[in-house]
Amino acid sequence: MTAPAPAPPPQHVAIIMDGNGRWAKQRGRPRTFGHAEGVEALRRTVEAAGELGVRYLTVFGFSTENWRRPAEEVSALFDLLRLYVARDLDRLVEDGVRVRVIGSRVGLQSDIAAIIADAETRTAANSTLHLTIAFNYGGQDEIARAARRLAEDTAAGKLDPASIDAACFAAYLDTADLPAPDLLIRTSGEQRLSNFMLWQAAYAELVFVDVLWPDFGKQALAQAIEEYRGRERRFGGHGA
Numbered sequence: 120m121t122a123p124a125p126a127p128p129p130q131h132v133a134i135i136m137d138g139n140g141r142w143a144k145q146r147g148r149p150r151t152f153g154h155a156e157g158v159e160a161l162r163r164t165v166e167a168a169g170e171l172g173v174r175y176l177t178v179f180g181f182s183t184e185n186w187r188r189p190a191e192e193v194s195a196l197f198d199l200l201r202l203y204v205a206r207d208l209d210r211l212v213e214d215g216v217r218v219r220v221i222g223s224r225v226g227l228q229s230d231i232a233a234i235i236a237d238a239e240t241r242t243a244a245n246s247t248l249h250l251t252i253a254f255n256y257g258g259q260d261e262i263a264r265a266a267r268r269l270a271e272d273t274a275a276g277k278l279d280p281a282s283i284d285a286a287c288f289a290a291y292l293d294t295a296d297l298p299a300p301d302l303l304i305r306t307s308g309e310q311r312l313s314n315f316m317l318w319q320a321a322y323a324e325l326v327f328v329d330v331l332w333p334d335f336g337k338q339a340l341a342q343a344i345e346e347y348r349g350r351e352r353r354f355g356g357h358g359a
C-alpha cells in the first residue's frame with residue numbers, strides 16, 4: 120500500500136502579528152522598540168513564506184481600533200510602514216512579490232496613500248508571492264464599505280438587488296482579487312480575531328501560537344503549516 124500523499128501547504132496564510140509590546144516590555148524597552156523588531160520578523164516571514172510554498176501572505180499591521188493607542192505609538196507604526204516600503208520595495212519588486220494594501224484610506228496622511236499607491240503600481244505585474252498588508256483595516260469597516268458601494272451601485276441601477284449573493288458581495292471587499300485564507304495564525308497567545316478578515320476567515324484553519332511576533336520566523340511558520348497539514352477540512356461536508 121502506498122502512503123497517502125501529504126496534504127498540500129496552505130495557498131494563503133494570514134497572520135495577526137501580535138505581541139510586539141510584550142516583547143519590548145520583557146526587555147525593559149519602549150513598545151516602539153518591539154514594533155521595530157516586528158518589522159524584522161515580517162522580513163523573515165515574507166522570505167520564509169516563499170520558501171515554504173505559500174503563494175499568498177496577508178499580514179495585519181494596523182487595525183481600525185489601533186487609533187485608540189497613544190498618538191506617539193500610532194505615529195511610530197506609520198513611520199515603520201514608511202520605512203519598510205522605503206527599504207524593501209526594490210527587493211520585493213526584484214523578487215517578484217506583488218504588494219497590496221487593504222483597509223480604509225480615510226484618515227491616512229497623503230504621503231502614506233502615495234507610498235501605498237507606488238508599492239502597488241510597481242509590483243502590479245508580479246505574481247511569485249502575493250503579499251497583502253492590512254493597514255488601517257477592520258473587518259467590520261471593510262464589510263460596511265463594501266455594503267455602501269453595493270448600495271450605491273444598486274441605487275444607480277447598475278446592480279439588481281436580486282443578483283446579490285455571497286460571491287457578488289465578496290467582489291466588493293478589499294480582498295476581491297484574493298482567495299480566502301486557508302490558515303490564519305495569531306501570535307502571542309491571544310485567541311481572538313480582533314476584527315481581522317471576518318468574512319474571509321469563514322473556513323480558515325486557526326492556529327494560535329505563543330511566540331511573540333518579534334520572535335516569529337521560518338521555524339514558527341513551518342510549525343504552524345505542519346499543524347495545518349494535520350487538520351481535516353470539511354467545509355460543512357463529510358470527511359474524506
Ligand code: IPE
Pocket residue numbers: 136137138139140141142180181182185196307332
Ligand atoms: C502587535 O503588537 C502590533 C500591533 C497591534 C500594531 P502589539 O502592539 O499589539 O503588542 P502587545 O499585544 O501589546 O504585546
Ligand code: IPE
Pocket residue numbers: 135136137138179180181182185309311313
Ligand atoms: C490586532 O492586535 C491588530 C494587529 C495585529 C495589527 P491588537 O493587539 O490590536 O488586538 P487586541 O486589542 O489585543 O484585541
Ligand code: MG
Pocket residue numbers: 137138139
Ligand atoms: Mg496586541
